[in-house]
Amino acid sequence: MKYTIGELAKKAKLSADTIRFYEKKALIDPAQRADNNYRYYGENSLSQLIFIRHCRELGMSLKEIQALHEQLKHPTDGCAPVNELIANHLNHVNQTIDQLLRFKQQLEHLKQLCDHDETVQNCKIIQSLHAPDSSDDIIDLRLNIH
Structure with a gap:
């Protein structure tokens, strides 16, 4: 499923500005541009944003979230x-x-x-x-x- 930034914001319970911020920090997959120049995000972006929101709800800093995000790139490594x-x-x-x-x-x-x-x-x-x-x-x- 593909989401516009507004739809993604609603599903992830975050603002569109927050989503753009996390996208600039490379914490979510970049949006795909359609012919109409709209930005569309996939399910993986939604999953990543929910993960980030849960981390933030636990008071984790952006640096800590980035470190966890880096660990996700190596799923077979020890935890x-x-x-x-x-x-x-x-x-x-x-x-x-x-x-x-x-x-x-x-x-x-x-x-x-x-x-x-x-x-x-x-x-x-x-x-x-x-x-x-x-x-x-x-x-x-x-x-x-x-």
Whole structure:
């Protein structure tokens, strides 16, 4: 079956712009041009896009998806590199969860500083966020998610 980009977008649950992006990154088969100059995609493109969407739903980066895509070109090879990539991604997810839990604690601490009767200029939350980095009371709110 052949799909126009609009039909493919609907079936893959992605935007046409996203499909063009993945096509430029060579993650899906290139479209075939018909006599009417429409771009048509096959079932393999749909399968590739569903694969990519599932990877993205798991928070995988484009680099990780490209690495998995490269593995697909060698179907008879062992899957150890795939397992390693997933293990590394899982490690990254666990680090992100730990970091988000720290942020949650820090935000809860900031929220407890609030005295609703204070003015903004005397707000303990604002003062804490303005504290220099060298302060022991500083709340580190930097997000280092890759």
